[in-house]
Amino acid sequence: MHVSSTKVRRLQRVFRQDGRALIVAMDHGSYMNVLPQAADPGRILDDVREAGADAVLTTLGIATTYTDRLGDMGLILRLDGSGSMLDQGSTFEQRYTIEDGLRVGADAVAAMGFPGEGRGETLHNLGRIASQCTAWNMPLLAEMMPGGFNPSLHTPENITLASRIGVELGADIIKTTYTGDVESFKALTAGVFAPVVVLGGNRKGELVDLLTMVHDSLQGGASGVAVGRNVWQHENAGGVVRALARIIHDGATVAQAAKELGSR
Amino acid sequence: MHVSSTKVRRLQRVFRQDGRALIVAMDHGSYMNVLPQAADPGRILDDVREAGADAVLTTLGIATTYTDRLGDMGLILRLDGSGSMLDQGSTFEQRYTIEDGLRVGADAVAAMGFPGEGRGETLHNLGRIASQCTAWNMPLLAEMMPGGFNPSLHTPENITLASRIGVELGADIIKTTYTGDVESFKALTAGVFAPVVVLGGNRKGELVDLLTMVHDSLQGGASGVAVGRNVWQHENAGGVVRALARIIHDGATVAQAAKELGSR
Amino acid sequence: MHVSSTKVRRLQRVFRQDGRALIVAMDHGSYMNVLPQAADPGRILDDVREAGADAVLTTLGIATTYTDRLGDMGLILRLDGSGSMLDQGSTFEQRYTIEDGLRVGADAVAAMGFPGEGRGETLHNLGRIASQCTAWNMPLLAEMMPGGFNPSLHTPENITLASRIGVELGADIIKTTYTGDVESFKALTAGVFAPVVVLGGNRKGELVDLLTMVHDSLQGGASGVAVGRNVWQHENAGGVVRALARIIHDGATVAQAAKELGSR
Amino acid sequence: MHVSSTKVRRLQRVFRQDGRALIVAMDHGSYMNVLPQAADPGRILDDVREAGADAVLTTLGIATTYTDRLGDMGLILRLDGSGSMLDQGSTFEQRYTIEDGLRVGADAVAAMGFPGEGRGETLHNLGRIASQCTAWNMPLLAEMMPGGFNPSLHTPENITLASRIGVELGADIIKTTYTGDVESFKALTAGVFAPVVVLGGNRKGELVDLLTMVHDSLQGGASGVAVGRNVWQHENAGGVVRALARIIHDGATVAQAAKELGSR
């Protein structure tokens, strides 16, 4: 990573020495229903930490309430937000500051970037947050999704365009959706000058589908994952994290990794 | 409560050692008619203080004009507001600052959170106020109502979603409406990692209805109440507060508590 | 008045020891035609000062240009404004700061509060100005008019509601329109925990009409007046002020006061 | 002039000891085509300076690029702007700060005030700039035009109303359009408690028309002119300035002044 030395120091709390990161996303509760599975964020944090998660992407509320349960995991604080699942079409706005991140001990901050009709404000937000991050040497994770959560714009070309826009704006980590095949994802990571982590999205029907996606994305140059619902909506969140860790950090095959769910 | 130690210090002015709070809400005059019952806020403050109220949620005007009448009750200052009952559809905006709260000796600040169509700005407000509270270690009470005062969205599921959103955004206390039954409220409090106080809303026809609602909500895990019109619109505000205190702090039954209104 | 001691110190430049104030409003020139009567604000200031006015409510321009003519009268600086009589429907916005007030030696600042459709921004302005006033211990005069200058909402109930909203938001003085009868104005002042001054509005056809309104409002609990056009549009502005002063500070009858116009 | 002593000190760079000012306006290039006549602002500055111009009203670009060519002329920096002649209906906004004025050595700053439908924002801008000027003791020139550049609202009554609004908002100099006759302009200057300078507007067909307008406005109480296109679009800009100076500072007749154009 070609970033300033203070950013590198902070990024070492997110990425291991192998340059890869297993990030658990727990920021959904700020806009959607996460119950009953995430009723106790502390238990989930305990589980994923013990299972080997490298960092957690979460909200100010969880970051301050469960600071002791975060332990030595890296902390990525989401700074922006829009309405909730009850609101249609709300804009995204920056709510929290880099200083908040520093106060709660965050190692990076996160914000959305949705190139595509009707979400132009997210790119302004991202740029401005990147400006603030420059002032504080705080790493920025940009969640780049063409057209936002609307899948109709999620073509490999658009996902690649969005990811490149993210690094041009100043992001240090790109979180995006997998393009669907190794070749197109190789083109994406070749054209994005920062680590790329793939998101999990809706919970997959079978764990093997998630693991295959992660395995393929790593083949395509990904530096890890930021998975949320596929972890904490699962009855064995620790097992899912262990399986992901086997693939991400140990070079396991999907079949090898899948055994982790049954391993205890 | 898992919050920073300075916030805990301040919250001890709102919650007693039993972890419960009897909050009297007197912030209605900033948007609706409170006359003639609330013509003299000083008298109401005297009455509810003597009757055992733990804290008052009120406006800058009352907080600064009647500072001597607040005595040792906790003070929760409302920071936001919209138009009045004469205005349709005004947005909510932050008007006062955490520094105002510090100047007037507030122990917490309060703002609305209305997930649901057309009120997306309240979640931005809440997040930004939570950010400011983080900087000052000021506790934040979020009044979470799905769809705002419009009852059509007030289902148990939506009330629970709204309450969880509140804590994810960084609130330290949730004020919300009772879900209607103990079981659904247990699910709510199990999924909300901060104390929940129930609001009273429109004045109930019979005091026993209010007391039953409070009793049930405590069974469902509530940490107390924030009741306004049912207190100060009553001819015996002190008696209502004594009855509430019996239930909240003494574990009285509804029948036992109801006797307080006739006790003097 | 239950306000902070520094505010009290400043308010003593507006209210005499009898708790009453005769305020001359000269802020009309920022939006409407005041010519030819107000061509020379210095002459008007000389006249009303000699005649016994206690304070002047005016604009930055007059406050800074005629600072020597203000003499020992109290100065209330208007902070907000909208378009002019040539503009329909402009919003009100805060233009000047409390610091401006301090720079020009103001003893209080003023802003509009128009609860009622389409003017929700004025309540946000008022709240924010009240916040700033809290930081500087600067008294705030709120001009509360339901629906703004549109008289269709000027019922006693709405005027009372608007006035109470003003003090809840943090105003230290309420300027509002007379409700029309003593009884309803008594109810208003009983429910408004700050001094209330009545405005004059359009010039009355006969001086006795103005004096009667002022006399009745004092019976109803008013603490004085803020009269503009009825003073400076009159050929004998000093005489009108003397007549008002007789009623406000000397307890004169309308008939006694009316003699002042012919007294020299 | 009844202004603070520091403002007076600065205004002495704009107005001569006779209380009159010959201001050359060169701020047109920020929104309209000024070529080919104004291709070389340095040459124009040299010409008008040598011819006796007292001050220049211009843009940040000219003020910083040609600082040496301004010599001892007063400098009035325009702070606001809207779109260009290619844009319909853009709003006016403040772009530059009083601090910019101080940095570039300005003796006053300028902004538009357009009372009349659709330009309400200009009055907010003016008020806010006046507030900032109060903090820095920087004189403010307000260009007051009813309805903006739309001549349909340019009646003597409206021009007078607009000019008075300007001084009420806190302006120290009013620049406005001539009302068309001496009597109405006398009424204007009698009701405006600050020096008034008349603008030139579109280039007049004959110089004598400009000189007559200036002569008459001085009879009506004007304190000088702010003329742009009639100067720099003329093949003999220096001659026009000399003619204006004869009328403004020497009390020359139109006929006497007109000889300046042929004088060298």
Place this chain on the structure above:
Amino acid sequence: MHVSSTKVRRLQRVFRQDGRALIVAMDHGSYMNVLPQAADPGRILDDVREAGADAVLTTLGIATTYTDRLGDMGLILRLDGSGSMLDQGSTFEQRYTIEDGLRVGADAVAAMGFPGEGRGETLHNLGRIASQCTAWNMPLLAEMMPGGFNPSLHTPENITLASRIGVELGADIIKTTYTGDVESFKALTAGVFAPVVVLGGNRKGELVDLLTMVHDSLQGGASGVAVGRNVWQHENAGGVVRALARIIHDGATVAQAAKELGSR
């Protein structure tokens, strides 16, 4: 250049002693697809630097990630942005600050100015950025395009108007499109009191077309170029830069310069 001495010092990193600059624009990735040609910005920077580029106009992301590859080339940081090629009609807003420029070692900053319908906000942005640049003595490159990227307004008259507006607003360098012929460009540069660099725009079919345009613009008074896609979309970016350098700095003919592409 008539600018403040600190600006001059910084501009010497963009313009050589001959007063001309060969700027490579690499800011496209923030809004459009730049792949696969610009997948590796470091390689392009190496190539153009070795070939003699004087400065690079680029984004925060490239400026901070490839700081070592910029070497001794001047750095111009783009401060503004709008949506992406996936968004229609997004506004331009300032995202980054002059302080960001100082932090990353920029020698100038850049922003768009699009006089013409619907883009009025860009002129406000430019003015405000020029204000900030004045405070820091940071040179400002304004990219002036009448009507933005819409070519229908790209007449010589409009391009000249836009360029002049740029310098009036305070820009120190104008980047604009070639007017199409030497005579009209001479009129443009004669009326624009700052160095003008011509942009390349879409990739030309033949290199000779680019070189001819550059050669002619220099004849018309241009001070250099800011070329992007015609450089980095070419299979021999270094060769294109060498050819441009021959024309810009060595006075070569188009034919002489074109040989550079075959020279190694």
